[in-house]
Amino acid sequence: MVVAHHRTDSLTRHTADRAAARLETAGYRIDLLDLHTEGFDPRMNVADQPDWGNREKTYSDEVRAHMQRIVDADVVVxxxxxxxxxxxxxxxxxxxxxxxxxxxxxxxxxxxxGKRMLWLGLAGATADDPVVEGMHSILETNLSEGIAYYCGFSRSTVGLLTDAEERPQRLDAEGNLLVGEAVTGAEREAQYAALDRRAREFVDRFAAE
Ligand SMILES: Cc1cc2nc3c(=O)[nH]c(=O)nc-3n(C[C@H](O)[C@H](O)[C@H](O)COP(=O)(O)O)c2cc1C
Structure with missing residues (x-):
């Protein structure tokens, strides 16, 4: 379970924790990799840049430790x-x-x-925003086709979780960002419950495959 967020109290981390718990119930053992908490540096460097003349290159200790964690996983989320x-x-x-x-x-x-991959992306756009269909398609092309299948994964799918913001956002016809009122109280509870439910459905479907 790879989490990419700078706050441990984020909706993203909350979603990851719930997904991990769900997978544990389904019998998986979880290796939680919180990239920010573990201090992973996303900048490419000389030690880890590929040498096209040497596919046996020994990469940095840090990167080799991460490689081992992926090798040890049947499934990457x-x-x-x-x-x-x-x-x-x-x-x-x-x-x-x-x-x-x-x-x-x-x-x-x-x-x-042969490994399988689930990408769970939280998006601020509301489900009815016309931008969502294209966004999902771009993410599938980039993440499943361009990365996971290119690397030999047998299955990859993107679960797009819209409505991740408490203030709904959308563009109007002129391209202005319209930021709505923050939802509160029961409405807010319902919004987050719906997001939890959709995330659980993605995880359950993936686990059942
Ligand atoms: C730099 C940045 C770029 C973003 N780009 C998009 C985007 O392209 N589409 C979208 O729907 N939401 C976009 N968002 C909104 C985030 O997806 C949203 O804030 C996040 O999923 C909320 O989850 P969190 O509370 O865990 O951060 C963007 C947010 C930031 C900060």
Whole structure:
């Protein structure tokens, strides 16, 4: 379970904790990797940049420890806030540095073959925002096609959790961001309960496959 958020009291972390608990109930053992808490540096560096002439390159100790954690997992679940219709830099940098040449790709028998991946992205957009369909499609193309399947995963899917903000946001026809009133009280409880329920459905469906 890979969490990419800078606050441990975030909705993202809450969603990850619930997903982990759900998977534990389904019989999984969880390795929780909170990238920010563990101090992961998402910046590419010389030690971890791929050497296209040497797929056996020995990467940094930190990256090799992360590689081992992925090898040890049957299933990888990434939980993150959607930033600019993509993953936050923290998660992107983890993929850039750790899912590296000779390990995740570049072999006739990739080491991650057969693993399964669920990407749970929390998005501020409301479910009825026309931007959501395209956002989901972009995330599937980028994360499932461009990353997971490229690295030999047998299954990858994006669970997009809209309505992650307490103040609904959408663009009007002129491109102005309209930020609505914060929902409160019972309405707020219902909004978060619905998000929890949708997240649970994604996790249950994934676990059952
Ligand atoms: C830099 C940044 C970029 C964002 N980009 C998007 C976006 O492209 N689409 C979207 O629906 N929400 C976007 N959001 C809203 C976040 O997805 C939302 O704040 C987050 O999922 C809420 O979860 P959290 O409370 O755990 O941070 C963005 C937020 C930030 C800070």
């Amino acid at each position: 990434a939980v993150f806030p959607v930033y600019w219709q993509s993953v936050p830099a923290l998660l992107k940098g983890w993929i850039d540095r750790v899912w590296n040449y000779g390990f995740a790709y570049g072999r006739s028998r990739p080491r991650l073959t």
